[in-house]
Amino acid sequence: PTISRHDYQPYPYQIEKVRLEFDLAAEQTLVRLAFRASSRDGQIRPLVLDGEDIELLEVSINGVALTAQDYQLDEQGLTLSPQTAEFDLVLVSRCRPQDNTMLMGLYVSGKNLFTQCEAQGFRRITFFPDRPDIMSRYEVVLRGDAKLYPYLLSNGNLLESTTLDDGRTQAIWEDPFPKPSYLFALVAGDFDVREREIKKANGQPALLQVYCDRGDGDKTEWAMECLEHSVRWDEQRFGLELDLDRFMIVAARDFNMGAMENKGLNIFNAAYVLADAQSTTDASFHAVEAVIGHEYFHNWTGNRVTCRDWFQLSLKEGLTVFRDQEFSADMLAQGLDGAQAASARAVKRIDDVSVLRAAQFPEDAGPMAHPIRPESYQEISNFYTATIYEKGAEVIRMQHTLLGEENFQAGIREYFKRHDGQAVTCDDFVDSMDSVYRQAKPGQSLEQFRRWYQQAGTPRVQVSLQHDPAAQTATLTLRQSNAPAGIENKSTPKPPLHIPFALGMLDQQGTPLTLHLDGQQGDTLVLDFTETEQSWTFTQIPEAPVLSLLRNFSAPVRVDYYRPDSELALLARHDTDPFARWEAAQLLATRLILSSASGRTPSAAQLATVVQTWHALVQDPALSPAYKARILSLPSERELLEQTKPMTPRTVVQARRQLQRELGLALTPYWQELYQYLSLEQAPYSPDALQAGQRSLRNLALNYLLVAGVNTGPQLARNQYDQATNMTDRMGALSALVNYGDEEDRQDGLDDFFQRWQDNPLVLDRWFSLQATAPSTQVAQVRALMLHPAFSMRNPNRARSLIFQFCMNNMQAVHTPEGYAFWAEQVIALDKLNPEISARLARVFDNWARFEPEARDQLKAALERIQAEPGLSGNVAEIVHKALTL
Ligand code: ARG
Ligand code: ZN
Numbered sequence: 001p002t003i004s005r006h007d008y009q010p011y012p013y014q015i016e017k018v019r020l021e022f023d024l025a026a027e028q029t030l031v032r033l034a035f036r037a038s039s040r041d042g043q044i045r046p047l048v049l050d051g052e053d054i055e056l057l058e059v060s061i062n063g064v065a066l067t068a069q070d071y072q073l074d075e076q077g078l079t080l081s082p083q084t085a086e087f088d089l090v091l092v093s094r095c096r097p098q099d100n101t102m103l104m105g106l107y108v109s110g111k112n113l114f115t116q117c118e119a120q121g122f123r124r125i126t127f128f129p130d131r132p133d134i135m136s137r138y139e140v141v142l143r144g145d146a147k148l149y150p151y152l153l154s155n156g157n158l159l160e161s162t163t164l165d166d167g168r169t170q171a172i173w174e175d176p177f178p179k180p181s182y183l184f185a186l187v188a189g190d191f192d193v194r195e196r197e198i199k200k201a202n203g204q205p206a207l208l209q210v211y212c213d214r215g216d217g218d219k220t221e222w223a224m225e226c227l228e229h230s231v232r233w234d235e236q237r238f239g240l241e242l243d244l245d246r247f248m249i250v251a252a253r254d255f256n257m258g259a260m261e262n263k264g265l266n267i268f269n270a271a272y273v274l275a276d277a278q279s280t281t282d283a284s285f286h287a288v289e290a291v292i293g294h295e296y297f298h299n300w301t302g303n304r305v306t307c308r309d310w311f312q313l314s315l316k317e318g319l320t321v322f323r324d325q326e327f328s329a330d331m332l333a334q335g336l337d338g339a340q341a342a343s344a345r346a347v348k349r350i351d352d353v354s355v356l357r358a359a360q361f362p363e364d365a366g367p368m369a370h371p372i373r374p375e376s377y378q379e380i381s382n383f384y385t386a387t388i389y390e391k392g393a394e395v396i397r398m399q400h401t402l403l404g405e406e407n408f409q410a411g412i413r414e415y416f417k418r419h420d421g422q423a424v425t426c427d428d429f430v431d432s433m434d435s436v437y438r439q440a441k442p443g444q445s446l447e448q449f450r451r452w453y454q455q456a457g458t459p460r461v462q463v464s465l466q467h468d469p470a471a472q473t474a475t476l477t478l479r480q481s482n483a484p485a486g487i488e489n490k491s492t493p494k495p496p497l498h499i500p501f502a503l504g505m506l507d508q509q510g511t512p513l514t515l516h517l518d519g520q521q522g523d524t525l526v527l528d529f530t531e532t533e534q535s536w537t538f539t540q541i542p543e544a545p546v547l548s549l550l551r552n553f554s555a556p557v558r559v560d561y562y563r564p565d566s567e568l569a570l571l572a573r574h575d576t577d578p579f580a581r582w583e584a585a586q587l588l589a590t591r592l593i594l595s596s597a598s599g600r601t602p603s604a605a606q607l608a609t610v611v612q613t614w615h616a617l618v619q620d621p622a623l624s625p626a627y628k629a630r631i632l633s634l635p636s637e638r639e640l641l642e643q644t645k646p647m648t649p650r651t652v653v654q655a656r657r658q659l660q661r662e663l664g665l666a667l668t669p670y671w672q673e674l675y676q677y678l679s680l681e682q683a684p685y686s687p688d689a690l691q692a693g694q695r696s697l698r699n700l701a702l703n704y705l706l707v708a709g710v711n712t713g714p715q716l717a718r719n720q721y722d723q724a725t726n727m728t729d730r731m732g733a734l735s736a737l738v739n740y741g742d743e744e745d746r747q748d749g750l751d752d753f754f755q756r757w758q759d760n761p762l763v764l765d766r767w768f769s770l771q772a773t774a775p776s777t778q779v780a781q782v783r784a785l786m787l788h789p790a791f792s793m794r795n796p797n798r799a800r801s802l803i804f805q806f807c808m809n810n811m812q813a814v815h816t817p818e819g820y821a822f823w824a825e826q827v828i829a830l831d832k833l834n835p836e837i838s839a840r841l842a843r844v845f846d847n848w849a850r851f852e853p854e855a856r857d858q859l860k861a862a863l864e865r866i867q868a869e870p871g872l873s874g875n876v877a878e879i880v881h882k883a884l885t886l
Helices: 221-238 280-298 312-331 339-365 386-419 426-438 448-453 566-572 578-597 604-619 626-631 637-641 650-666 667-680 691-709 712-725 726-740 743-757 762-774 779-786 796-809 819-834 834-844 853-867 876-883
Strands: 013-023 029-039 047-050 055-060 072-073 077-080 087-096 105-109 112-116 137-144 151-154 155-162 169-174 188-190 190-197 205-212 247-251 267-271 460-468 473-481 501-504 515-517 520-522 526-528 531-538 548-549 558-560
Touching: 047 876, 055 077, 055 650, 105 426, 112 247, 137 188, 137 426, 137 460, 151 169, 151 691, 155 339, 188 267, 190 626, 205 221, 205 520, 221 247, 221 312, 221 876, 247 280, 280 604, 280 691, 280 726, 312 339, 339 386, 339 578, 339 626, 339 637, 339 691, 339 834, 386 426, 386 448, 386 501, 386 526, 426 448, 448 743, 460 548, 473 501, 473 526, 501 515, 501 566, 515 531, 548 566, 566 578, 566 604, 578 626, 578 637, 578 650, 604 626, 604 650, 637 650, 637 796, 650 667, 650 691, 667 691, 691 712, 691 726, 712 726, 712 743, 712 779, 726 743, 726 762, 743 762, 762 779, 762 796, 779 796, 779 819, 796 819, 796 834, 819 834, 819 876, 834 853, 834 876
Parallel strands: 013 137, 205 247, 247 267, 460 558
Antiparallel strands: 013 029, 029 087, 047 077, 055 087, 072 077, 105 112, 112 188, 137 169, 151 188, 155 169, 190 205, 460 473, 473 531, 501 526, 501 548, 515 520
């Protein structure tokens, strides 16, 4: 069934307080729920409670037990017919955590019990109006076996913990803040705990705790560090304080997503908590920082102010991603200033934009395209998407750009002043920002800007430039369009968007120009681009300028501008905006790769321009190692593929590899020199920006040497592997050997790695991923790996590491008839265990129609095979249906 945004109806009852009692056990858990419901308008209406996959044992109203004639019970839930407008309800039900392979609701991971309630997991725990606009205060009583569950945790404050007569432990928790059911959590189990006492900005103490499996306690120091940094950052940058005395993070081995912001009790995928130098790469250290920040920041943007309904999901997710991106950028730029700080922040911006382009642009170009505030959905768990999260963050970032930091913060204060403790809409957020914007810019408003919440699709901006030497003016003309996307109605007009378009100019020697425009002046100007076609005339420009477009990626659009490679080369060397500079280098490489992928042999001059640019950049002493590693890397296969029409994965992979080889060969002495220089004695390991940058640049140099077949390469990689004292070095060497080495190096490396790390599941995930994505791996090897004793479909991280990695990132092998058959088979197999995860796998080829004809036919047949499977989940059915209808 399709649910539409416009069908929202308030719930007729209010539920102020909820009391929950749990008799916990893996096999079966008894849940006793008690609340008083009061009709909002005094009328007596049916009470509709959601409930899924749970057994109703008893229900009473005002102390009177009901019998089966008194209620309706079906697959979706329970409907009661109260006799008064206010009444007390008590309900006892049973669930079976052990059989819960979906990992929504109450489930078992290892020997411990965890919950995941967002979006609709609470209804798998008890019968309840499981929707975000029902906000209640919770009191929770947990009882369980003292040996199995020495820790019994829930939201808020621990009121008491006692031993019962029967030997079990009982803990009582109270959450002082009203919350929706999706933020409820409980955890029962045995853990290692790390604690830290901090003082909040208001002087009050708070206890921070990080829980993980026994034996992993030495790997939570970084998580604790990140948590404290998050608390400090939110105090300092946003003026938002921790509102609890106690804040807990718990790591779970089995988890569908990254993590969950349950009030005071965040539950995490262990991959985003555990970190130490030996077993964790720099990239993972930074991912831990980002996710811990993200969940912590939700405490205000998500929990104190939450969503009225799930169409508003981006209200909390877009805003919170924006906040975690800024947090990470501020951490990278800490202690730096001026151009160095800008370059450090640009590294984060580059990584975020790469994610947007690799994940969100394709989504906007496929059958699941939706506005950041969707108009309809069938299965809400299919809408935790790159659009809601990453494009949502871009839409918040544009508001930040339009308002500036100070006014944006004023808008945030206004938002909390108006809505603290409420469940609200995206419009409410923009209203708050708009009230500040209107004051700051009389005569202007965010009215047009709101269209970003209504339109799906990636807008295109066409650029043209007219220079008048006599008048010394340059006239820039921008044209915007946003074609219908996904299931959007082709006839619905898409009026122009309000696009903040940041722009700079250089002269033909690469010297930055000061822009003059109607009394404004600066190196970078942000144009308010609001019409379909619009022009701006800049003065005091004697010669034709070189445009630096969409600086810092000021809007989530594609830019079309025809210009010679020589201009891109100039920007790649001289642009003062580090993002636009990186972009110019990427575009230069992209043009070459895409032209050879389409069968045209690039000219010698074209190749020479790329090589000379890389040559200049590799030697540039002003670039930080982290930035250098990004600018010298080639665009990802995924981003490149996205730009071919029809999509031709295998030729894209080959063409990219070809340019890698050329650059490896043409610049061999430089890669060698860089490699040697970066191999000098290191300070003790730290994931900081400088060290991490050096390691990634060194790994990049190593890769260029191996891919080019330079004969010293394999020995360098073997040595690096053997001598590594951290996972970034070890993994960098191993992946170079596995991807570009010979059969013997590959096998030796993989065997040794397995021997060293077989007891660490997170590292073992990498061992699977590496093989899943290696160019030498075919479907048969993946099938063999699935039979490995360490493989399990039930653990999402493991399934992702092998099956998803193969289907998404081994383009050579998956784009074959066997590859497609394997994909369809795994979607069907996973669907029986975990529909949410299966639907994500189904999405890998929802864009089938954009591939070259042969692939298209085969993929369509594979989708039809999935669709024909009896008992398909609603999750997968929605994806397959949309994919096949378009
Ligand atoms: N709110 C969580 C986060 O952004 C994600 C929860 C996703 N839940 C789900 N069932 N997909 O961190
Ligand atoms: Zn989130």
